[in-house]
Amino acid sequence: MAVEIEALGGAAEAIKVEKKSIVHADTVFKSVIGFFALLVIILLVWLGLQLYASSRLAFSTIGIWAFIKGTTWDPVSGVFGALPFIYGTLVTSFLSLLIATPLGVGTAIFLAELSPKWLRRFLQPLVELLAGIPSVIYGLWGIFVLSPLMAMTVEPFLMDTFGFLPFFKGYPLGIGILTASIILAIMVVPFIISVSTEVLSTVPVSLKEGMYALGATRWETLKKISLPFAKSGIFGSVILALARALGETMAVTMVIGNTPQISKSLLDPGYSMAAVLANEFTEATTASYLSALIAIAFILLLITLTVNAVARWLIWRTTRTK
């Protein structure tokens, strides 16, 4: 009897000890995984600080505004103005969205509202595959397939038809702002489609059924119910695509023509922020040259961070009601 009680007491002691160590182990576990979650935040801060620190030389010698507004980029004589790159990045991104938005939203409407389920299950992975193709392969295809096509057919046609506009003057080179924008449009359209489809799927069925019960056609239901409901989420998907387009590197580098100039004509070659980094980073021999390039990376980071944050906020606002 006494032995049994002793044993029981021992067990109780053991449980106590174990309980203590359990609590301890759980705290350690939670701290460890919490640390790694924190690490992601630290990483972003580190990224920003590191790039800022490395570009300070350029900002302090040239001045932030002079650097952003400068139109001449001449590393040999040490003149660094980033405007041609900023201009090229912005113009190609906006043009690509002009092409990609109607196509992407149209496709999303088709997938979410019109297509039968089996067709959607077949088509949606294909759209995702489009997003999975590496940038360098779009570039390869752009150089050898799209750009000759542009030079032979599309650009001469545009010049003949719209040649009176300043946007379509120049020579049909096949490489330039317009070709880069088309490649970009193909690359960002999957982002618009996947997010918009998801947002459109969150529209309450009861609202749509109410509209149909009133005798509305599919287009009227879409126009009056689904699109207003999903509006800000769709807008978010477009902004998300904008962020992708702004930072896209390889495909743009390969077809934009890599000429640091600001031209009204979309047929002329240009340059973009990401492209100049890709092309000139290994050639940067002086400290000021390197710092100027890192400054471009820093500006690009700031722009994409802002655009991404806005997009995430818009999408979060619509889908959280789910």
Added chain:
Amino acid sequence: MANDSNQVIKTVIAGSGFSYWRRKISNAIFTILFSSSIIIVLLPLLLIVGYLFYKGASSVNVNFFIHRPAPVGEAGGGMGNAIIGSLYVVGLASLIGIPVGLLGGIFLGEFPNNKLSTVARFVADVLNGTPSIVMGVFAYTVVVLPMKNFTALAGGFALGMMMIPTILRTTDEILQTVPNSIREASLALGVPYWRTVISVVLRSAKSGILTGILLAGARVLGETAPLLFTSFNNAFFSYSILQPISTLPVQIFNYAISPYKDWHRQAWAGALVLVVAILIVNVGMRTFSRQKFEQT
């Protein structure tokens, strides 16, 4: 009866100033527009994959996989070193990306409404949209500059940074779908929490997490921009973490912008190999996870 109600609708709508046929026609027009946009969107996919096979398939042979690039003007040569290099750099990236992404993701998935989780989730989404070339510049200033040399390590660092947000978010989302009853059952049996997460929660989410990791790997496998000035390039087979290393995407890029016909041919072949590898991982994982999903 049906005709009657149609008639009613027609009158009601005519009364409100809409023509019945105009509504029908505009509905048809928009249906056609939306349906045709998917065709326009998928046309480039067809064209790109088609051209890859048309231009690249004839150059993919055994030599392509086992040889290193031949000097200009010499026939033959392959991308064997670049293929190995790509796997090597992605392997290095996984050493950084998987532990950080996985452990951080467990925290987000297990404590989804914690303030730290909310912020980390947002930051991960923002990091995911950061241009890959900026990650390359970051890796350059952090690894290449102090070491004064282009290294495989720097390439792995850049790609690893890019894997973190992807793995973190997929782990987060998968863990949130694990039913709480499983956790409670385990805790009720007296299993400590950390053991519950490792042996019960993670085990039931295993295939989803694995899918996330492989998709993240497939994504960075095709990245070129962050490698241009980190792992750089190498004409030889290299297995050193402290030496520059050749990778498939960078090799494709260098060959594509070169003036030589034979290099263009090889660029197409390399592109075909790269795309097929990425597609296999993507499609394979998708069907695998769908089967899993339908079983349960």
